[in-house]
Amino acid sequence: MSSGDVALVLSALNTLGVAAGAILLYRQIRTQHEWNRRKAAHDLVFRITEDLRPLRRHLESKIDIYDDAQTYATVKSQLDSESHVVLDAVLNVLENVCVAIKDGVADESLIYNSFSGILIAYWRWAGPYVKQERAKSPLLWCEITPFVGKWAQKDRERMDAIVGPRKPPL
Secondary structure, eight states, X not given: OOHHHHHHHXXXXXXXXXXXXXXXXXXXXXXXXXXXXXXXXXXHHHHHHHHHHHHHHHHHTTOOTTOTTOOHHHHGGGOOHHHHHXXXXXXXHHHHHHHHHHTTSSOHHHHHHHXXXXXXXXXXXXXXXXXXXXXXXXXXXXXXHHHHHHHHHHHXXXXXXXXXXXXXXX
16 A cells, blocks of 8 residues: 555544544534523423412412303402402413423423413313403413413323223213
């Protein structure tokens, strides 16, 4: 083998080494980015939980958002002005979460696993209130709507997979 051939082989090996290093670096950066994104989502879940806890405690001392027979319309006469402010705050937090998911800032699967029940229950319970407030401001809490529909469907499918399809009432 001539010195030119050796130089060519060494040059090729050097190029392969640089390419392999670039691929490894790309994978490491991608992994780090994914980790950072998931960490940000976990931090968001923690902050949301902390923000919602006192608000939910206030409202749920007066209402039962998980009672299908109860909605804002059935208990609005029992709510004081502070409760309306707190309800707005809860809906605003949930709206901000949905905006974060929509904009790719928050991980939807993590947020779904953490808050789907709360989001769906509050949205069902507050439906008449939302309708009343949207008459004044049509874009109010508009980012929640698509997630409620999608997540409620996902919950139904999940439940059907666990207990089997439910028969419609007669």
